[in-house]
Amino acid sequence: MKQLVIDFQKCDAGRNCNHECELECAIKVFKVDDPAQAALQIKAYEDGGGHAVLCDQCGDCVVVCPSEALKRNKLGVVMINKTVCVGCYMCIGFCEKDAFMRNSDWITPHKCTSCGICVKVCPHGALAIVDVPEPAVRII
Amino acid sequence: MSQLVFDPSKVMTIDYTQRTEYLDGLEAIKAAHKVLKEITYTPSLPDKGYTNRTLYVNVGSLEIKEKPVTQQMKDVFIGGRGFGLYHLWNAVKPTTRWNDPENEIIISPGPVSGITQYAGTGKSLVVSLSPQTEIPIDSNVGGFYGPLLKFSGFDALELQGKSDKDIILFIDGVKGIIRIEEAPTDPVDSHVLAEILTHMYAENEADLPNISVVSTGAAAEHSLIGMLNFSFYDRRRKCVRFKQAGRGGIGSVFRNKRIRALVVRGPKVAGDLNHPADPETIAKTGIKYHKEIRENDGSQCMMRRNGTAHIVEIMDAYDLLPVHNFQYGSHPDTHKIDSSYWQQRCTQHTVDGCWYGCSMACAKGADGLVLRTGPYKGDMVTVDGPEYENAAGLGSNCGVFDPDYLLELNFYCDTYGICTITYGTLTAFVMECYQRGILDKQRTGGLEMTWGNAEADLEMMHQMARGEGFGKIAGMGVKRMKEYFIRNGYGDPQLINDIGMENKGLEYSQYMSKESLAQQGGYALTNKGPQHDEAWLIFMDMVNKQLPTFEDKAEALYYFPLFRTWFGLNGFCKLPWNDVVPANNSSQPEAHKVPEHVQNYVDLFTATTGIQITKEDLIVQSAKVYNFQRVFNIRMGKGLRLHDAAPYRSLGPVTKEEYESRAERYDKQIVDEMGLDPKGKGTEEKMALHREWRTGRFSQLMDAVYTRRGWTLDGVPTLERLKELGLDAFPEVVEVVKQHL
Structure with missing residues (x-):
């Protein structure tokens, strides 16, 4: 399956960039000029280094979704069908990486779909889309 | 008792999409x-x-x-x-x-x-x-x-x-x-x-x-x-x-x-169809709760794995599981029907929940059951649950510890359209009557209603569905069976009344209340009869030990029936309130009320309706309806103190076997609670002491609870209480009460 990964050897958590990854995601994917709405969030630690909130396509959200709005596509990426979603936010609550997100303006939640838009704009080349095996389905 | 650990490898491999289909006749039925x-x-x-x-x-x-x-x-x-x-x-x-x-x-x-x-x-x-x-x-x-x-x-x-x-x-x-x-x-x-x-x-x-x-x-x-x-x-x-x-x-x-x-x-459901006043608060409160379930359910309840049946073994360990018509509180075979079995038998690779967004997801399902009896014999079906009440009522209370038979009883109750709790309790009563010779094979029309005889149990249910035989008599419920047995001279009226577990005509649900004064009141001092909707206090009284004094119990019987009524005014389920709780709940003041969750409910109501309320307002909202319902009961000829009387089996040991099975406990109570010496006294004499003490204590509880509720000692809401709640705006309500003051 396609998975977005980040290399913190290269990423400096926004200290020397403009969070281009977040901004590009927000503008191109979600059509909003607000990096806080992006499907990945890079946070800098005060004492150096950083942390990324991003979806690794583990599929736990697929398991808990009551309306079958979440399914893997042929690339193994978990996609949300917004017309089927009932806006219960169990996907958000059960995501151990806090990678399922919502904002006040949309009733349906959103997440990273490993589209790679952010990869192209990262000035440090810290982001990549990799191909990894799908994990086994967990009982959640 | 050790914490049960879920082992996914032990879940039975059953294709949960397979079952008998019944769509063949659809077109003809539609055409008719x-x-x-x-x-x-x-x-x-x-x-x-x-x-x-x-x-x-x-x-x-x-x-x-x-x-x-x-x-x-x-x-x-x-x-x-x-x-x-x-x-x-x-x-x-x-x-x-x-x-x-x-x-x-x-x-x-x-x-x-x-x-x-x-x-x-x-x-x-x-x-x-x-x-x-x-x-x-x-x-x-x-x-x-x-x-x-x-x-x-x-x-x-x-x-x-x-x-x-x-x-x-x-x-x-x-x-x-x-x-x-x-x-x-x-x-x-x-x-x-x-x-x-x-x-x-x-x-x-x-x-x-x-x-x-x-x-x-x-x-x-x-x-x-x-x-x-x-x-x-x-x-x-x-x-x-x-x-x-x-x-x-x-x-x-x-x-x-x-x-x-x-x-x-209905229309396709979406997250905003209820058009709440403040969707943001609802979203944040909901996500916070989902996270709490994710983090705490596995260590607290495992509702997502076991449903409500997770408490079977807890009730057994605390001597609170009804066994043989509420005679005893535990049984050596309980392990056959406790959650260690159900989490293997229920399908786990799916989503359970009876409405969208229920992260607690207690609506478990046992798939692939092939029926052994009745009109659907041989069919493969999915059985809902079994919930705790069904495992206890259809199971231990009737001595049925075969899980497949228990599932079949559960299935037929559901499809025949009868209450599993009621059926469990009335069958337990029938079985005890059979044990004590009040019933025999002739009186049951050939049904051998011995403890654990699931085939006879099922046949009685099939008779009920066909409207024939002893099943039809049983279908009248415990109250009317008692009257029928006494009228026909089947046995000692006092014994029949003592062991028939009903109040106001409704059968008790599946908790042993003999040692829980709070639950005795929680069952009998109710508007609609003994159930666990109004006052499920047994867990906080007997397991969590959160109601140590008489006053605590009386206060709980004021607060919780009102708090729990509120769920029914708004369309909430009660289970997410206090099954899984915040990790820090035990250190909070009034932990038994689960204060963080109470605030969640206050917030959800306000965010939905736009009406600002406090947790105190919540109780007042309930009190209006609760007292209205009490007056309604009085209007219909019940709702007074005499109708809140409890069968003695719910208060104490009716028979010598019951007493002697827990003699150490009961003898100690004679010393500690009554200040007497049990030595030299026979079992019957000690039982009489207990009956006097226990019924007296229950009567004192009634006085204390009625007073807290703003009722007379006959159980009638006072005019002052009605006025305080604004119910004096309904002249008919006031008229009903006036006739009883």
């Missing part, structure tokens, strides 16, 4: 339907939780009309159970009986019902005059009917009148059609009927989740203990499943009106 009445209306979605109209249908005269929801209805009755009681009061007279045409069945979801972001928010409340208690009964049920009814444009559905032919009421909330159809050839039992109707009224496969069916089954027609199945479509299993409005016999009223089913087709 005949439209008796059809109207069109304008569908509408709620605004801040209310659609501001209700639907009235008279199945006898075929009258269909809309009624406005008044501001007074909202202010005093809120919705759900409150709306049900309000409509029922206006529909009946003091002389009305359950099978009179003017009796109603009211279904109302409540203003919060239908939000999808918080656990347990899809409930419907069903209200009717009960055939068992002859006073109002209310039942809190999941499934999709209530929310879809509201999203079709109605805050409540009133059903009145009696049809002379079997009918179906269909509400199409998308097209704006309400239709009463004659249904002459529809199947009777719920698992067949609801499957057929769901597919009949869905326009395509994607539409199946937008259909919900309310139905009952064959045994509801021939007994007083009928219940209603509320369906929801399980997308993964691709089957229709049910939650039950179980208590009090509403299914029997349903069939007495010759309603075969109610079908609603």
